[in-house]
Amino acid sequence: MKIQIINGPNLNLLGVREPSIYGNTSIEDYIKELRTAYPDIEIEYYQSNVEGEIINKLHAVGFSYDGVVLNAGGYTHTSVAIADAIAAIKTPVVEVHISNIYAREEYRHVSLTGKNCQGVLTGFGMKGYRLAIESLLA
Numbered sequence: 001m002k003i004q005i006i007n008g009p010n011l012n013l014l015g016v017r018e019p020s021i022y023g024n025t026s027i028e029d030y031i032k033e034l035r036t037a038y039p040d041i042e043i044e045y046y047q048s049n050v051e052g053e054i055i056n057k058l059h060a061v062g063f064s065y066d067g068v069v070l071n072a073g074g075y076t077h078t079s080v081a082i083a084d085a086i087a088a089i090k091t092p093v094v095e096v097h098i099s100n101i102y103a104r105e106e107y108r109h110v111s112l113t114g115k116n117c118q119g120v121l122t123g124f125g126m127k128g129y130r131l132a133i134e135s136l137l138a
Contacts, residue, residue, distance in 0.1 A: 001039070001066045001067075002044070002065045003042065003044070003065065003067045003068070003127060004061045005031070005034075005045045005070070005071075006048075006058070006069070006070045007027065007045075007046070007047040007071045008073035009073045009074055010049065010068075010073055011047040011073050012027070012047050015029070021100065022098050023126060025126055031043065031124050032047050034129060035113070038114070039050070041133070051075055051079055052077065052081075054082055055081055055082060055085040057114075059084065059089065062085075064091075066091055066136065067133075067136035068092070068093040069093075069129055071097060071098070072095070072109040072115070073115070077107055078112065080110070080112060081115065082113050083115070086117060092112025092117075092136065092137060094121065094135055095111065095114050095119070095120050095121070096120075096129055097121070097123065098124075098128060099122070099123060102121050118136075
């Protein structure tokens with residue numbers, strides 16, 4: 001089984017960025033934990049601050065992987081193009097947000113991408129990535 005985790009803008013700063021919201025764990029350390037917890041799954045990680053690169057990655061894996069875990073960051077609330085890319089691929093996508101987007105600024109309450117995803121996890125911290133993988137295994 002192959003799962004691609006894709007993180008959007010500013011998520012390369014996990015572990016140092018706003019630890020009161022996002023915690024102290026780097027994404028690199030957390031990906032290592034996931035790979036240890038799921039040794040039979042090939043878990044690949046990709047991060048970009050560029051909308052088009054996220055779309056290109058979705059296209060690249062969207063017909064051959066078993067699942068995508070996507071945290072599009074701020075693009076969740078603004079990118080019709082990423083929403084369209086999710087709709088265009090066959091691989092199921094689970095949207096993840098570390099913080100509870102509904103407990104934050106009002107503009108974050110709308111997910112343009114979520115309607116094209118198999119499901120949305122928000123507010124479970126880094127555990128959301130593991131929960132998303134579990135949902136793809138079911």
